[in-house]
Amino acid sequence: xxxxxxxxxxRKDQFVGKVSQDTDEGDGLWVKCSECSQxxxxxxxxxxFNVCSNCGHHxxxxxxxxxxxxxxxxxxxxxDSSLSPTDPLGFKDRRAYADRIKESQAGTGLRDxxxxxxxxxxxxxxxxxxxxxxxxxxxxxxxxxEKITRIIERATLENFPILIVCASGGARxxxxxxxxxxxxxxxxxxxxx
Ligand SMILES: [Zn+2]
Numbered sequence: 001x002x003x004x005x006x007x008x009x010x011r012k013d014q015f016v017g018k019v020s021q022d023t024d025e026g027d028g029l030w031v032k033c034s035e036c037s038q039x040x041x042x043x044x045x046x047x048x049f050n051v052c053s054n055c056g057h058h059x060x061x062x063x064x065x066x067x068x069x070x071x072x073x074x075x076x077x078x079x080d081s082s083l084s085p086t087d088p089l090g091f092k093d094r095r096a097y098a099d100r101i102k103e104s105q106a107g108t109g110l111r112d113x114x115x116x117x118x119x120x121x122x123x124x125x126x127x128x129x130x131x132x133x134x135x136x137x138x139x140x141x142x143x144x145x146e147k148i149t150r151i152i153e154r155a156t157l158e159n160f161p162i163l164i165v166c167a168s169g170g171a172r173x174x175x176x177x178x179x180x181x182x183x184x185x186x187x188x189x190x191x192x193x
Contacts, residue, residue: 034059062108063115063132066165070128071119078117080150085112085143089176097174104135112143113168116151118160127155127162137169144172145182152189162193 031042035057045052049069050059061069067076084105091097105111113135119128129151131138140148148164155162171179 033057060133061167062134063110063130066130067115067119067128070121070130070163070165071126072121072123076117076119076128078115079154080116080147081111083111083143083147085141085175087174088142088178089174091174091176093174100136100174108132108134110135112141112147113138114140114144114147116147118154118158125158125160127151127158127160128165129162130165131167133167133169136172138167139169139172139179140182141172141175141179142182145179145185149182149185149189152186152193156189156193 029042030039031045032039033045033052033055036052036055038052038054040053045059046065050061050065051057052059085101087096087098087101089097104113110132113133114129114131116129117127119126129148131140131144152162154160171183173179
């Protein structure tokens with residue numbers, strides 16, 4: 001077993017996956033802290049914002065959990081959920097980019113590494129973009145950049161505040177220059193706010 005495979009197997013033992021705000025569906029009632037391995041009741045850990053009550057470790061929060069923490073209950077309306085990445089360079093390193101996309105989509109239920117939409121917080125409107133580290137390290141390719149740009153433009157149009165939760169390892173190298181240009185595009189949209 002390679003070192004990378006060992007880390008992948010280790011991560012599988014930790015809690016990953018979707019967590020519903022008010023049900024126990026998903027990965028079971030009990031979860032294990034990724035730092036001290038203390039087993040906790042899932043609802044208790046979520047109500048403590050995924051901070052371990054035993055060791056104080058801040059366990060990872062995925063996009064669903066983050067939205068549930070920020071938004072008023074059932075207020076989040078997602079935009080551009082059908083946007084899906086392509087493989088413009090036919091990129092392949094140890095594995096093909098197209099295969100990595102499929103694997104991340106299957107593992108997360110997301111099309112790409114950011115979820116965007118409008119919600120309310122204490123009944124006040126908020127445009128929200130939440131990156132998800134589970135999807136290829138939250139890296140920013142064409143789809144992530146486009147969705148963030150669109151939600152910034154929507155917030156500007158509606159005169160809503162915008163909150164972007166960054167959980168990203170950086171640009172998605174598999175899309176090359178197309179990834180790097182997303183930063184300029186987002187900066188341009190922010191300049192117009
Ligand atoms: Zn812990």
